[in-house]
Amino acid sequence: MKRFYSIKAKILLAIACIFFTVCFLVSIVASYIIGAKTDFSDGATTYSFRKEVFDDAGKAYAVLALSKYDSGFNTDLLNGMNCYYGVIDGDISVDADLNDNRIYLYRNFDGVSVPSWNNELFIESYTVNDKTAFYSSGQFLEMFGEQNYIRTDTSRREEVFEVQGIGYDTLGSKAYVYANDRFIALDSFWYETVGDDFSFANAQNVDNTFRKLWSMNKPGEEDSPEENDKLYVAGNAYDPISKSIEDYKLCLNPENSNGEKSILDGEYVADLSPIHDTLKDMDSFDAVGTRFTYLNDLPKIRTNVEDSQNKHFTFICFPNEAKLSAKGHANDYYAKAKKIVSVAYTIKPFIPIVSIISFVMIWVCFGLFIKAAGHTKQSKKIVAGPFDWIPVDLAFIATVALELIFLTIIVELKNRLDYWSYYKVLIGIGGSFILGMAVGLCFCSLVAVNFKLHRLHKNMFIIKLMMKVGWKTRIWIAYVLIPLILIVINVALEMYVGVWFDGLCVYFMDKVVLAAFIFWGIRSYSKIKDSAEKLAAGDMTAHVDVRGMPQFMEETGTALNDIQAGIEIALAERTKSERMKTELITNVSHDIKTPITSIINYVDLLNKENLENENAKEYLEVLNRQSLRLKKLVEDIIEASKISSGNIELNMEEVNAEVLLDQSIGEFAERLKEKKIEVVVNSCDSEVRLMADNRYLWRVFDNIMSNIVKYAQADTRAYVDLEKDGDKLRFTFRNISREQLNISPEELMERFVRGDKSRYTDGNGLGLSIAHSLTEAMGGTMNIFIDGDFFKVILEFDAIIENVTENED
Known part of the structure; x- marks a missing residue:
């Protein structure tokens, strides 16, 4: 591939691409002229390349004959040529007998039968007067222009x-x-x-x-x-x-x-x-x-x-095969037509081969040319040439302008084909086409180099301009620019193609393009919105795909991705910190648990000694009470750290909610009696069950009842309700607080937070937090409500619904 990296090789590839393009176009035109017109029939007439060529020759004979319509139809000249011809006054019908001598003003083929209309017979009607223009030339094929014609002003x-x-x-x-x-x-x-x-x-x-x-x-x-x-x-x-x-x-x-x-x-x-x-x-x-x-x-x-001076003639002619076979009159129209047809049908089988080979070679050369663009033998990297720094959009406008100029030159030269030198016109058309191809290849090379350097969209004047203004101004520029571009395209189409779209059509196209831009923006906004909502919902894997977005939205999407990455890092650090704290609490608690156990054991041994000193007995009682409290605190800390780290194992089974609740309340009967708190229990009439870990559900009830014992106002009632609401089981605990509850429910469920700010009681602030964590671990919910001194805890679990089948007698 490196052999194509030199400037000389690139120029040769461009020349080869242009050459094969010319070969392909010439072969397509030749295929159309020779092949597409062969054996085509509309039912009455059979058309072929041979007939078309011979018809063009017939037009040339008609010019010679009718140019002398008032002086013998040029018989002296035509009778020496390779044609039979006749002139009829006025128009004739399709079913007219062309062998009837009475319909002719003149003919030179007495005794020769006129061939059928669908063979080599040429027949055409003309209107002539003293202002008719007759032009005769040696060229008569339509592809070379109408070189032989009769033109009469037929205005009425x-x-x-x-x-x-x-x-x-x-x-x-x-x-x-x-x-x-x-x-x-x-x-x-x-x-x-x-x-x-x-x-x-x-x-x-x-x-x-x-x-x-x-x-x-x-x-x-x-x-x-x-x-x-x-x-x-x-x-x-x-x-x-x-x-x-x-x-x-x-x-x-x-x-x-x-x-x-x-x-x-x-x-x-x-x-x-x-x-x-x-x-x-x-x-x-x-x-x-x-x-x-x-x-x-x-x-x-x-x-x-109609002008009264107009005269109508019908001219017919067909080849004189005897003269043509004798190979005489080489400069005669039918002789030239016969030669052209012979050459055309000789090369006809090779035209498709040339077309296919040229088409393949066009893309091979073009592909190698684009592949080599930006490469040099001296460097492995893509190197921009002196013209590759031109903004792509400005280069596109310049290319289109030059191509339109070349197209205009080609069209003008073609229109002058009738009265200019054929070869000069052909050279002019060919030169304009080659220059147009060269300009197009230069533009393709510029696009390829910018694409390889990943700066195609950056190396645009309009992009650079929009980068200097805000995104709102960019939208307004695009809104004004799109209709302007459509109007320019519309004018260009009308000038060079003859197609004009009316104002409504341009308006519609404008709205279609604008709708495409709006869809582009909405689609990009939707991506950003979805990722933002997922991120807000806690999905830390949410990521915005910024590919194909407008630049200002791409910047927003990138910023959101950076926020997501920052949150992930902060969350990881927080999780790491929480894990370290939990592990520290667990390890320290385990280390503390061992000496506490020793203290409790030795206090128990001292209690068994017969100490007569009353102060010593009082001290032992304090040590015993505080060591048990410390043991409970350590156990609660260990349990709380296990729950928060997810290290507990649940044994989910069917639990009779009413039985377990009664047992839990029964455990606190004496302590409630000491506190002068009466518990009123309201339960369901039918048996209700739920899926839970019996041991941990007991702990939840225990913590809540312990909270009632510690903080409820003496000489009051506490209410415990068990009710079934659809497929839910609801446990409700209510009591009047002894102390003023100047704290929110959310704070009460945090660790080491107590409703008793004076710490008068022996609680550690972990009971409700543990109860809340265990409830959620078993699939339930726990909510606390505070209204003045009124304190309420509601637990909800999914009830087990039993299928009951009724037997009909």
């Missing part, structure tokens, strides 16, 4: 005819006016038949106009009265169309009416059905168009009339 002059009557032929479904002593068919564009229910905002009634017209045509008083209801046209009486068609009206579209229509009642329209056969064979002005108008309050017909 406009005349105005006075309308003397109007009628409608119901059999032919056509309207006619009578003017200049003849019936003239109205073009269907200028009228329509309607009924009484027709309504048009700008319609005007012209009954009075035609009533005046008919009164002018009305016979004298000597005619019989019964004929007075007739409509008279050129002295002939016709019934009104209203007699045969009920509610008939004729809607006329006048010229220059600005949308107004004229309504004529059927009473003033003659029924022309009796003369249908006459009208059918009558000439009409439909082909050139008739326009209805009003002059001096009377109806008129404006129509186009």
Whole structure:
């Protein structure tokens, strides 16, 4: 691959790419001209490349013959050529007998049969006059331009005819006016038949106009009265169309009416059905168009009339095979046509091969050219050339502008092909095409280098400009820029392709492009929003995929990812700290537990000694009470650290909620009695069970009842309720606090926090925290409510629902 890294190799690749592109286009054009036109038939005529070439030759013969239409049709020159030809006055029908000598003004093939229309016969109708332009050349193929042509100005002059009557032929479904002593068919564009229910905002009634017209045509008083209801046209009486068609009206579209229509009642329209056969064979002005108008309050017909100097000829010709076979008249049109056809069909089998090879080589050379872009033999890295630093968007605009200039030159040269030197025009078109290809390859190289350097979007003038302004200004720039680009594209299409999109279409395209940008922004915003919501919900794995986002949203997504990474680091540090603290508490508690046990044992031994000193007995009692309290504190600390670190093992089983609750309350009966606290228990009528660890659920009840014993007001009642609410079991503990509860429920469930701020009681502040942790570990919830001195704890667990089957007798 390195052999293509030199500048010389890149230039050769570009030249090869252009060369094979030219070969491919030439082969495609040749394939279309030779192959696509072979054996094509529309049912009446068979078309082929051979016929098209011979038809072009026939056009050249027609120019020679009709250029002398007033002096013998150039017979002296044509009779010496390789063609049979004839000239017919006027147009002929398809089924005309071309072998009938009577239809010809002149022909040079007496005794020779005219071939059928679908072979090599050329037949064409022409209009000529003294201003007709005749041009004859040695070139006659259409691909080289119309080098042989007959051009006549066939514009028609406009005349105005006075309308003397109007009628409608119901059999032919056509309207006619009578003017200049003849019936003239109205073009269907200028009228329509309607009924009484027709309504048009700008319609005007012209009954009075035609009533005046008919009164002018009305016979004298000597005619019989019964004929007075007739409509008279050129002295002939016709019934009104209203007699045969009920509610008939004729809607006329006048010229220059600005949308107004004229309504004529059927009473003033003659029924022309009796003369249908006459009208059918009558000439009409439909082909050139008739326009209805009003002059001096009377109806008129404006129509186009052909120039009286025009002459119509039909020219036919076909090859003289005897002369062609003799290989004479080498410069004759049919001889040249035969030679071209022979060469074309010789190369025809090779054209598809050339097309395929050229197409493959185009992409091979182009791929190698793009691959080599930015590489040099001196460096392994991509190196930007002197032109690769041009902003990509500006380079694109310059490339499009240059390509349009070259395209304009090509189009102009093609239009001048008829009267400029063919070879000069061909060289000009080829040179413009090659320059256009070279400019396109340079732009592709620039894009490839910027893409390889990962700066394609950064090396754009518009991006650099937008980077210097805020994202809101960027949106407004894009909002203004998109319609402007669409308008420029629309103008370019209209100028060079002939396609023009109206304002509504451009507006629609603008909204489509804008909708695409909005969708892009919403999709990017949705990614950021979803990740933010997951992060807020505690999902520390949430990550924003910033690929394909607008830059300002990409910056936001990156910032959110940085926040997520920072939270993960902080959380890891916090978890590590909590774990170290828990391990420290556990280890220290275990170390403390051993000497405490020794102290308790030795205090017990001292109690068993018969000490007579009362002070010593009192001291031992304090030591015993405080050592037991310390032991309880250490055990609670160890248990709390196990629960928070998740090191407890639960043995979940069915537990009878009422039995366990009664047993727990019973354990505190004496202490409650000492505190003068009466417990009122309200339980369910039926047996209720739940899934829990019996031992830890007992500990939860124990801690809550212990809390009641320690902190409840003496001489009060405590209430314990057990109720079933749907699929839930609810335990409710209520009591009146002895001390003022100036603390929140959340603080009470924290470790080492007591409701008794004076620490008058012997609690350690771990009971409710442990109860809360154990409840959640078993799948339940624990909530504390404080209202003044009123204290309430609610535990909720999922109840076990038993399936009960009722047997029907």
